[in-house]
Amino acid sequence: MAADRDQIRTLVQQPVEALQLELKTWIDPRAADGIAKIVKAIFAIRNRNGGFLLIGFDNASLLPDPYAFDEPVETVFHVDVIQGLVSRYTSPSFEISVTYQDRDGQFHPVISIPEGVTVPAVIRRDLAGNGGKKLLTEGDVYFRTFNTNGTASSARIMPADYADLLDVCFENREADIGRFLRxxxxxxxxxxxxxxxxxxxxxxxxxxxxxxxxxxxxxxxxxxxxxxxxxxxxxxxxxxxxxxxxxxxxxxxxxxxxxxxxxxxxxxxxxxxxxxxxxxxxxxxxxxxxxxxxxxxxxxxxxxxxxxxxxxxxxxxxxxxxxxxxxxxxxxxxxxxxxxxxxxxxxxxxxxxxxxxxxxxxxxxxxxxxxxxxxxxxxxxxxxxxxxxxxxxxxxxxxxxxxxxxxxxxxxxxxxxxxxxxxxxxxxxxxxxxxxxxxxxxxxxxxxxxxxxxxxxxxxxxxxxx
Structure with a gap:
């Protein structure tokens, strides 16, 4: 997904959570719990047919959080780091991109997840955290969906969401005859x-x-x-x-x-x-x-x-x-x-x-x-x-x-x-x-x-x- 610079700038200046846009606070892509959160979010957005993951924002206030790491943001969230997580934990793999956009003197990573999914992204291997707690489980599917108060969230797919997921895949395959006729x-x-x-x-x-x-x-x-x-x-x-x-x-x-x-x-x-x-x-x-x-x-x-x-x-x-x-x-x-x-x-x-x-x-x-x-x-x-x-x-x-x-x-x-x-x-x-x-x-x-x-x-x- 190659978003233009104006779109990226607007997403960072005026962030609003949506089915195809998720906000995350500063999470460490080098730590197991951070890896799990990033992978779940990226996979959920991918299965919703693409979108964006913005890092460094409080999803309640929609305001930037203070930067949490000693190394530069371009190093911690380098595209090779994030792409490596996608490649390691997804089946089938897909390519993402990372843009860095300034807000109030602080750069924020904007991870762009491509559209065009025809086969759902599935967790391909387990990931364990401290004490052996399982953070990712092989075979799990994540999806952007509405929770009980009507806001968007990334979660393990529920039975009610499968129709939407299948619609996304079928739409990209253009396999539905009625839609083909339209x-x-x-x-x-x-x-x-x-x-x-x-x-x-x-x-x-x-x-x-x-x-x-x-x-x-x-x-x-x-x-x-x-x-x-x-x-x-x-x-x-x-x-x-x-x-x-x-x-x-x-x-x-x-x-x-x-x-x-x-x-x-x-x-x-x-x-x-x-x-x-x-x-x-x-x-x-x-x-x-x-x-x-x-x-x-x-x-x-x-x-x-x-x-x-x-x-x-x-x-x-x-x-x-x-x-x-x-x-x-x-x-x-x-x-x-x-x-x-x-x-x-x-x-x-x-x-x-x-x-x-x-x-x-x-x-x-x-x-x-x-x-x-x-x-x-x-x-x-x-x-x-x-x-x-x-x-x-x-x-x-x-x-x-x-x-x-x-x-x-x-x-x-x-x-x-x-x-x-x-x-x-x-x-x-x-x-x-x-x-x-x-x-x-x-x-x-x-x-x-x-x-x-x-x-x-x-x-x-x-x-x-x-």
């Missing part, structure tokens, strides 16, 4: 025809209407929150900025659901964290208390404003309704960067990444919140601030797709796509293509190739974005 039919004309033949059109219409209603409600709530959270100058700066409005609605509605901490824990823990600043992120650990989520009318809300010119600028608003309705409003990076003048550009591949992330995170949340695997998620998109903007690969000028200069004369556009929540990440490309098509068509009729979308989605889920 990969080739999802979000395209033939899928719509199939839905009509099966009598699902009315459900699709209901989801669409609900989703766009949520965009209206969310936009109104965002306006109120931004009035209080942002200065007049900040609001003026983004008045005509490129903004993505997203609503996700889950079927069926859960009318009695409450905005509990357990609900928020499951949202946070299920986020795959594909990017350094993921959609529907958990801001409970943010230093700025104004950025933390709060409850209004039985719905969690969070308003994040940071336009001070630091290493990362953001302006967004989120709503999390436990009944099954979610909203996100985000000012896009195209207008928060110094690489291009505001109001002038839209990077095609960057937008594909963001839309794919919305679908991946949304369906992952739906599964974690207990919606049945046969449930559907309806995603409504609205993009504003398009007029006068041109397609331009400003993130990486070398990844040209032959359309630089295509201009939009539309102020905004909408899209809707319906996704089964058990759709594997690797099968999301057709849905992403369907979602972005109306947006890109406003730019002189441009439609990205299926290959471009497929490759971009793959890079996102493999965390190999360029």
């Amino acid at each position: 990969r080739h039919l999802g979000g395209v004309g033939s899928a719509a025809t199939l839905a009509t033949a099966l009598g699902l059109e009315s459900k699709s219409t209901q989801l669409r209407n609900r989703a766009f209603a949520v965009i209206g409600i969310g936009k109104s709530a965002s306006d109120d929150a931004m009035q209080a959270a942002a200065t007049e100058e900040e609001r003026k700066r983004v008045k005509d900025a490129l903004t993505m409005h997203v609503a996700m609605v889950l079927d069926p509605i859960k009318p009695d659901a409450l905005p509990t901490q357990d609900f928020l824990n499951r949202i946070a823990s299920s986020n795959p964290n594909f990017t350094g600043w993921p959609v529907w992120l958990d801001s409970r650990g943010f230093t700025d208390k104004k950025s933390r989520p709060y409850v209004v009318d039985r719905v969690w809300q969070a308003c994040l404003v940071d336009l001070d010119g630091g290493w990362s600028q953001h302006m967004e608003f989120s709503r999390y309704d436990p009944q099954g309705e979610f909203y996100l409003q985000r000012v896009m990076q195209d207008d928060l960067t110094e690489k291009v003048p505001p109001g002038t550009a839209l990077d095609v591949i960057l937008m594909i990444y963001r839309v794919a992330e919305v679908l991946a995170v949304g369906t992952s949340m739906g599964r974690a919140l207990g919606w049945d695997i046969e449930s559907e998620a309806g995603f409504a998109f609205r993009w504003t601030g398009l007029s006068g903007r041109t397609l331009r690969p400003w993130v990486n000028a070398f990844r040209s797709f032959g359309t630089s200069g295509n201009q939009s004369r539309s102020a905004s556009t909408d899209a809707f796509v319906q996704v089964p929540i058990d759709t594997p990440f690797s099968a999301l490309a057709p849905y992403v293509a369907s979602a972005v098509a109306p947006l890109f068509a406003t730019f002189d009729g441009y439609i990205p190739s299926a290959e471009l979308v497929e490759n971009s989605v793959r890079k996102l889920i493999e965390r190999k974005m360029d």
Whole structure:
């Protein structure tokens, strides 16, 4: 897993435990008990289809712990040391990487565990500690799962977790026929025809209407929150900025659901964290208390404003309704960067990444919140601030797709796509293509190739974005 530097930096600056992100205090990879903890964590994340292990953090406070060793962190947690533990205790073996990221003058190891597991990682030999106590047992399987209070933890796999583990393996093998069909039919004309033949059109219409209603409600709530959270100058700066409005609605509605901490824990823990600043992120650990989520009318809300010119600028608003309705409003990076003048550009591949992330995170949340695997998620998109903007690969000028200069004369556009929540990440490309098509068509009729979308989605889920 080759995470980019911005993602690693964000993970260390704003760590939040999730199914694919675990925090550990300073543990000694040279001592038996430290080896056992590291191996269990890495194996559990591997079996959850990859992620990250951050060392040197208290998982309760999410704050850094004082460094515990005499030797430099790069020596104690050298990649050869950690890779040696993986190779010695796992079957089959896999390759990890280690990055060292500074926070407050102290470097922290970030161990990246690759995705793509098709056979579960299993402990291949015993490890005994002081007094002969067995710390690792040959044949054990570890897995990242939710415990009783809804937070993520690494533990010996329980019977209830085997379905998830098998899903991960099957998804990577693309051996499930139903998912294979969705990969080739999802979000395209033939899928719509199939839905009509099966009598699902009315459900699709209901989801669409609900989703766009949520965009209206969310936009109104965002306006109120931004009035209080942002200065007049900040609001003026983004008045005509490129903004993505997203609503996700889950079927069926859960009318009695409450905005509990357990609900928020499951949202946070299920986020795959594909990017350094993921959609529907958990801001409970943010230093700025104004950025933390709060409850209004039985719905969690969070308003994040940071336009001070630091290493990362953001302006967004989120709503999390436990009944099954979610909203996100985000000012896009195209207008928060110094690489291009505001109001002038839209990077095609960057937008594909963001839309794919919305679908991946949304369906992952739906599964974690207990919606049945046969449930559907309806995603409504609205993009504003398009007029006068041109397609331009400003993130990486070398990844040209032959359309630089295509201009939009539309102020905004909408899209809707319906996704089964058990759709594997690797099968999301057709849905992403369907979602972005109306947006890109406003730019002189441009439609990205299926290959471009497929490759971009793959890079996102493999965390190999360029």
